[in-house]
Amino acid sequence: MRVHVVSDVHGAAEALRRAGEGADALICLGDLVLFLDYADHSRGIFPDLFGVENADRMVELRTARRFDEARVLDQSLWAGLDRRGTIESAVRKQYAELFAAFPTPTYATYGNVDIPALWPEYAGPGTTVLDGATAEIGGRVFGFVGGGLRTAMRTPYEIAEEEYAAKVAALGPVDVLCSHIPPAVPELCYDTTARRFERGSEALLDAIRTVRPTFALFGHVHQPLVPRMRIGRTECVNVGHFNHTRTPWAMEW
Template sequence: MRVHVVSDVHGRADALPAAAEGADAFICLGDLVLFIDYRDHSRGIMGDLFGAEAVGRMVELRTAQRFDEAREWSRSLWARLGGDRTRIVEDAVRRQYAQLFAAFPTPTYLTFGNVDLPHLYPEFLREGITLLDGQAVDIGGWRFGFVGGGLRTPMRTPYEIDEDVFAAKVVALGEVDVLCCHIPPHLPELVYDVTARRFERGSAAILAAIHDSRPRYVLFGHVHQPLTARLEVGATRCVNVGHFNARGTPFVLEW
């Protein structure tokens, strides 16, 4: 059995077909949307709306962890633009989702990332594309559990939830062979981003599940440039499957 796993797609619909070649099943761990491209500020929803210079200023503030100033800068940009912000953003996200969901192979199993808009997913699901969040499924004789979204942060991205809500989804899975989630377990080596120079939010509930039920693998993304991409915790191999937007290649799991 061969399963290809990606995360943090951020608009790379063009790379999905090649990433699925040779796979018996395809898994996506979320963050489909590209709001801001930290390398090319002209790309993404914000770049399209406000231009590279304005987005560059926002990236500068976020990188310096001046989040209140970044939000104020964002508010000033939207005030100049006018119009219904929610409608403008959702229309832009829908355009990205249409391309991305059309590029998914079948079968694909996916969950949400912290920058996704979960209420829009049902518009784009089709036969062979299975959405899972706090649920498990059998793939090739192994049990795969899925937990989507992120935990609350100063960034205030669209799908951040409280720790108890996230933990309840982890517990609902029961014992699994592979735990698939968008964010990593709460371990310093796995949550530190060496380029952003900050610790991202990891999940204590995922770490507890590793100690309690010892899955074979925990697969995740979220941290784009991790200090450590792979780490063994007892019998469990924790793997950051990579920043697909930058790499364009999947993590391959075979058994």
């Protein structure tokens, strides 16, 4: 059995079409939407609407953790515009292309920048969407937990720790624990380019210690200090920033 795993697709539809080649199944750990590419400020919904110069400024402010100033800039740019409707229209355009690129079968969960309410409209019969639920793939039980925890970034699918922990607990025993965000381990949460810690989950870390899955797979941290480490018997793996690598992580058994 061979399974390919991707995360943080961020608009890379052409590469996503090839991601399942040679695999029996594809797993996607979320963040399909590209709102603003921190490596190429000309890509994404934000520069399409407001131009590269404003995208440059937004990235500068967020990277410096000057979130109040970033919100002021954001509010000034959106003044007089239908923010919700404009973003939803742009996201729908991306989702139509990205979900069409998924091979059959695909097992997917949400990232923190995704909009879960829209997924049922685009997920075809070959795509199984899971969040706080399990699926058997090749005789192994895979558990999926989508979304992220609340941060100053205020991305679309951030939830409270209690709600997130309840989804983790609902999985029960699993062989492979799949999530968008990492467990709360500093080395796995630190982004070396952004020079900040992303939020990891204590509930995921507790599950790794008590359930002891063979693998814990995740993404979210684009340039992790440590992409892979062992906790007890569990191999914790950041499967990579697919928008950058264009290469899925593979597991075989």
